Amino acid sequence: MIKRFIFISFLVVLGNISFAHNYYFSFAEVEYNDFCGCFESSITVTTHDFEQVLRKNNLLNKNLETSLNDYNLKQNIESLINEGFQITIQNRNVEFHIEGNEIGLNGLTTFYLSSNPIDLSEEILFTYSLLMNEFPEEQNKLTFIFRGQKTTLNFIANQFTHSIKLEK
Amino acid sequence: MKKILLILIIQLISVNFFAQKKFAQLDQELPTPNEYRNAAGAPGHHYYQQKADYKMNITIDDETQKLSGFETITYTNNSPDKLDYLWLQLDQNIYSVDSDSKIIEIEKMEDFKTVGDIRKKTFYYDGGFKIEEIKSSNGQKMRYFINKTMMRIDLDKPLLPNTSITFQIKWWYNINDRMAVGGRSGYEYFEKDKNYLYTVAQYFPRMCVYNDVTGWQNKQFLGRGEFTLPFGDYDVNITVPADHIVGATGECQNLSSVLTAEQRKRLDQARKSDSPILIVTQSEAEKAENDKSKQTKTWNFKATNVRDFAFASSRKFIWDAQNVAVGGKNVLCMSYYPKEGNPLWERYSTKLVAHTIKTYSKYTVDYPYPVAISVHSKWIGMEYPMICFNGGRPEADGTYSEQEKYGMWGVIIHEVGHNFFPMIINSDERQWSWMDEGLNTFVQYLTEQEWERGYPSRRGPAYMIADYMRGDKKTISPIMTNSESIFQFGNNAYGKPATALNILRETIMGRELFDFAFKTYCERWKFKHPTPADFFRTMEDASAVDLDWFWRGWFYGTDNVDIAVEEVKWFQLNTQNPETEKAFKKEIDDQKDLFIGDERNKTAIKETVNEKDKNIDDFYATARKNKYVVDALDKKEYQEFIAKTDAKDLEYLKANKHFYEVNFSNIGGLPMPLIIEFTFVDDTKQVVRIPAEIWRQYEDKVSKVFILDKEIKSLRLDPFLETADTDLNNNSWPKEVLPTKYQLFKQQTIKENPMQRQKRLDELNKQ
Numbered sequence: 001m002i003k004r005f006i007f008i009s010f011l012v013v014l015g016n017i018s019f020a021h022n023y024y025f026s027f028a029e030v031e032y033n034d035f036c037g038c039f040e041s042s043i044t045v046t047t048h049d050f051e052q053v054l055r056k057n058n059l060l061n062k063n064l065e066t067s068l069n070d071y072n073l074k075q076n077i078e079s080l081i082n083e084g085f086q087i088t089i090q091n092r093n094v095e096f097h098i099e100g101n102e103i104g105l106n107g108l109t110t111f112y113l114s115s116n117p118i119d120l121s122e123e124i125l126f127t128y129s130l131l132m133n134e135f136p137e138e139q140n141k142l143t144f145i146f147r148g149q150k151t152t153l154n155f156i157a158n159q160f161t162h163s164i165k166l167e168k
Numbered sequence: 169m170k171k172i173l174l175i176l177i178i179q180l181i182s183v184n185f186f187a188q189k190k191f192a193q194l195d196q197e198l199p200t201p202n203e204y205r206n207a208a209g210a211p212g213h214h215y216y217q218q219k220a221d222y223k224m225n226i227t228i229d230d231e232t233q234k235l236s237g238f239e240t241i242t243y244t245n246n247s248p249d250k251l252d253y254l255w256l257q258l259d260q261n262i263y264s265v266d267s268d269s270k271i272i273e274i275e276k277m278e279d280f281k282t283v284g285d286i287r288k289k290t291f292y293y294d295g296g297f298k299i300e301e302i303k304s305s306n307g308q309k310m311r312y313f314i315n316k317t318m319m320r321i322d323l324d325k326p327l328l329p330n331t332s333i334t335f336q337i338k339w340w341y342n343i344n345d346r347m348a349v350g351g352r353s354g355y356e357y358f359e360k361d362k363n364y365l366y367t368v369a370q371y372f373p374r375m376c377v378y379n380d381v382t383g384w385q386n387k388q389f390l391g392r393g394e395f396t397l398p399f400g401d402y403d404v405n406i407t408v409p410a411d412h413i414v415g416a417t418g419e420c421q422n423l424s425s426v427l428t429a430e431q432r433k434r435l436d437q438a439r440k441s442d443s444p445i446l447i448v449t450q451s452e453a454e455k456a457e458n459d460k461s462k463q464t465k466t467w468n469f470k471a472t473n474v475r476d477f478a479f480a481s482s483r484k485f486i487w488d489a490q491n492v493a494v495g496g497k498n499v500l501c502m503s504y505y506p507k508e509g510n511p512l513w514e515r516y517s518t519k520l521v522a523h524t525i526k527t528y529s530k531y532t533v534d535y536p537y538p539v540a541i542s543v544h545s546k547w548i549g550m551e552y553p554m555i556c557f558n559g560g561r562p563e564a565d566g567t568y569s570e571q572e573k574y575g576m577w578g579v580i581i582h583e584v585g586h587n588f589f590p591m592i593i594n595s596d597e598r599q600w601s602w603m604d605e606g607l608n609t610f611v612q613y614l615t616e617q618e619w620e621r622g623y624p625s626r627r628g629p630a631y632m633i634a635d636y637m638r639g640d641k642k643t644i645s646p647i648m649t650n651s652e653s654i655f656q657f658g659n660n661a662y663g664k665p666a667t668a669l670n671i672l673r674e675t676i677m678g679r680e681l682f683d684f685a686f687k688t689y690c691e692r693w694k695f696k697h698p699t700p701a702d703f704f705r706t707m708e709d710a711s712a713v714d715l716d717w718f719w720r721g722w723f724y725g726t727d728n729v730d731i732a733v734e735e736v737k738w739f740q741l742n743t744q745n746p747e748t749e750k751a752f753k754k755e756i757d758d759q760k761d762l763f764i765g766d767e768r769n770k771t772a773i774k775e776t777v778n779e780k781d782k783n784i785d786d787f788y789a790t791a792r793k794n795k796y797v798v799d800a801l802d803k804k805e806y807q808e809f810i811a812k813t814d815a816k817d818l819e820y821l822k823a824n825k826h827f828y829e830v831n832f833s834n835i836g837g838l839p840m841p842l843i844i845e846f847t848f849v850d851d852t853k854q855v856v857r858i859p860a861e862i863w864r865q866y867e868d869k870v871s872k873v874f875i876l877d878k879e880i881k882s883l884r885l886d887p888f889l890e891t892a893d894t895d896l897n898n899n900s901w902p903k904e905v906l907p908t909k910y911q912l913f914k915q916q917t918i919k920e921n922p923m924q925r926q927k928r929l930d931e932l933n934k935q
Binding site: 023024025027029031040041042044047048056062063065066099100102103104105106107108110112113114133136137139141143145148150152153154156157158 | 273274275276279282284563567569570571572574575578624625626635636638639640642643644655656657658659895897905908909910911913914
């Protein structure tokens with residue numbers, strides 16, 4: 001067995017929130033747009049969970065609703081999403097950019113994302129581990145729409161990647 | 169295209185020769201009815217439940233954050249069984265160093281990527297009960313054995329039916345720092361003014377439930393599945409620093425010893441007020457924060473017929489109260505909060521408590537207790553009889569987001585609502601989270617909607633559960649799953665059952681039948697221990713609606729709703745009237761697509777031979793040209809047809825009805841009613857509702873013929889989003905593809921936030 005070094009960062013300590021908690025989910029809807037040759041996506045998270053992760057990473061002081069005009073915060077959120085929500089085609093990761101967001105009064109926040117143009121291949125690999133490092137019970141669900149056909153994939157802590165084969 | 173219907177008798181779908189599963193009765197799944205729980209879902213004629221009465225002396229040491237207790241439990245065995253031993257719950261042991269809850273936590277190296285993570289993971293806290301002594305009422309030590317979060321007390325003599333035993337326990341434990349360790353209860357330390365706020369629960373050894381369903385319900389407490397407790401009476405002395413304000417389950421018996429005359433006067437005023445009155449003001453609380461009394465005071469509370477006892481204590485508490493009348497009785501609604509909760513808490517908390525008590529009483533049972541309390545406790549939402557601890561804290565500068573406000577409203581309604589489920593209708597939370605969380609979330613939705621029109625409820629409406637229900641079923645649990653094993657706890661135990669009940673109320677049963685049956689369940693099982701079967705059976709028993717298929721699909725299964733419109737065929741009756749039918753035939757022929765060569769030949773060939781030479785066309789050619797002409801023979805035959813046809817049948821033929829055969833497929837597998845909205849060519853609409861039983865024989869595909877007065881332009885399935893259909897793109901004819909969320913976002917033309925818009929409006933108003 002090879003010993004590995006742990007690279008740790010010195011970030012703010014956040015309390016262990018281990019009370020009965022009933023959120024822990026995010027939903028993504030992804031479509032490949034043939035016209036732009038790019039992916040268009042929405043990701044809906046529970047605001048409470050997302051804020052907690054941002055605070056833990058020292059990225060947020062107040063609440064999301066009043067902080068989202070901050071350019072740096074947006075950049076950091078984009079990085080966080082690109083880390084936990086990846087589409088890989090022929091070993092190339094698709095990079096997403098946040099185009100907008102919507103903070104719902106029902107406790108859900110949706111981010112709207114699009115990617116640079118990328119050619120599809122027969123197989124697409126989805127990695128959707130967003131918030132799973134912080135919340136082991138997180139369950140993410142992705143619906144991929146390709147030429148009108150929908151495929152829904154489930155992601156949990158011990159299975160956060162799925163690949164699908166396209167019938168082009 | 170319209171087709172002519174030649175057969176007047178329309179046959180609907182034929183009989184299914186295959187065994188049906190989704191509509192099979194639930195007999196196999198439900199326990200056999202007996203004398204304790206009958207087949208109607210009500211308590212049986214020999215129903216019994218145990219009783220546990222507590223007298224306790226509790227002390228909080230504010231210097232060390234240590235709780236010490238001494239309790240005298242009188243346990244009454246109302247069962248027909250003799251009991252050789254008793255089981256008690258030691259919930260604090262979840263914080264013991266060797267707690268199973270820590271050991272069974274799944275971990276990976278990503279969990280240790282920050283110093284904070286490592287500190288949290290290696291955090292040492294000497295938690296758990298320290299039991300000092302257990303003795304009988306005559307002072308004899310009793311034998312006991314602790315198995316993690318459960319403790320067995322062995323009896324010298326069996327406890328016989330209809331007898332009681334009294335014994336005493338002395339214990340202490342270190343109260344958990346809720347901000348560091350987490351937990352449903354504990355303390356919050358306020359660094360700025362160096363004060364503590366205690367929300368105290370699961371702090372004493374509590375009797376387990378013994379009943380006809382589980383025997384002793386002594387399943388270990390792992391953290392998620394909450395509590396199963398017998399009813400009893402409580403008499404509790406709570407000793408805390410003298411400047412603390414204490415709110416607790418029950419009514420304070422010694423107000424004159426713990427409150428000033430002015431505070432008692434304000435409390436009396438609040439008892440008659442229908443809006444909140446401050447009993448302890450913010451300035452009084454702030455003074456106490458600074459003074460920090462070293463004296464102690466003892467508060468005495470009594471509560472009758474409750475399943476638990478919790479309290480909150482702090483010198484930081486602001487306290488307000490108002491009255492609400494329910495079922496001819498007055499309920500004192502109260503809130504306790506530190507100044508950090510304002511301005512949200514002084515404005516909303518007690519009003520929300522009063523509204524919740526009133527609304528839940530309407531849909532369930534009249535609130536039976538004298539008080540209902542909301543305590544502000546950062547981050548959490550947790551419920552106990554008459555008292556609950558709720559989050560919703562503004563920013564340090566006193567501002568708050570709109571989402572925070574709705575979050576606070578929602579958590580208070582939800583946690584106060586738990587007074588009904590499970591505090592009064594006392595289900596087994598350790599086994600079935602949905603029986604309290606799901607039912608409570610459902611009534612929470614009703615309550616929110618009565619608080620504010622269009623309230624943005626998180627759960628309740630059918631369409632909101634669709635995302636959770638679609639996709640691979642390997643990571644979705646049936647609702648009927650033990651609390652600890654559920655994937656996606658929130659959606660499974662809160663969201664899906666609340667949605668299911670909403671669908672029953674709005675779509676399957678209708679409000680009147682549902683509300684009666686639901687209230688019947690609540691009345692039957694108030695102050696008792698219901699099981700899932702009691703709920704399922706009562707809902708059917710009180711409504712005459714066979715819901716076995718619904719329980720099977722929604723509660724025992726993981727199928728989702730995805731019903732598709734596969735095909736639409738249009739027919740009209742052959743009237744036999746040659747004037748009508750030949751004209752129709754011509755119209756159809758004229759609409760037929762024309763081969764391009766024929767189209768071009770219309771002009772390219774100036775004149776054909778038969779057009780030029782009249783002798784070319786024979787009988788057949790002439791007949792073909794005149795095929796749309798109604799001749800005398802046609803008219804005579806029609807008259808003969810009229811003469812021999814019944815007048816009522818003729819009316820049908822003349823009515824010009826439109827017949828549409830629509831084929832549906834059930835892709836998701838969960839049977840649901842078909843709700844179809846027809847849009848006619850004149851843009852009027854008609855909605856047809858077909859019960860889910862249409863799927864009772866053919867579970868995958870069904871067809872239905874709709875006889876309509878007008879021609880339709882389109883039809884749409886589930887137009888009011890009431891069935892939780894997970895794919896709306898296959899619900900329409902002609903096919904209509906709905907935009908994705910991203911596309912909807914891009915379609916939005918308004919690119920400004922509400923404050924920017926207000927600014928523009930203000931500028932416009934100035935002009």
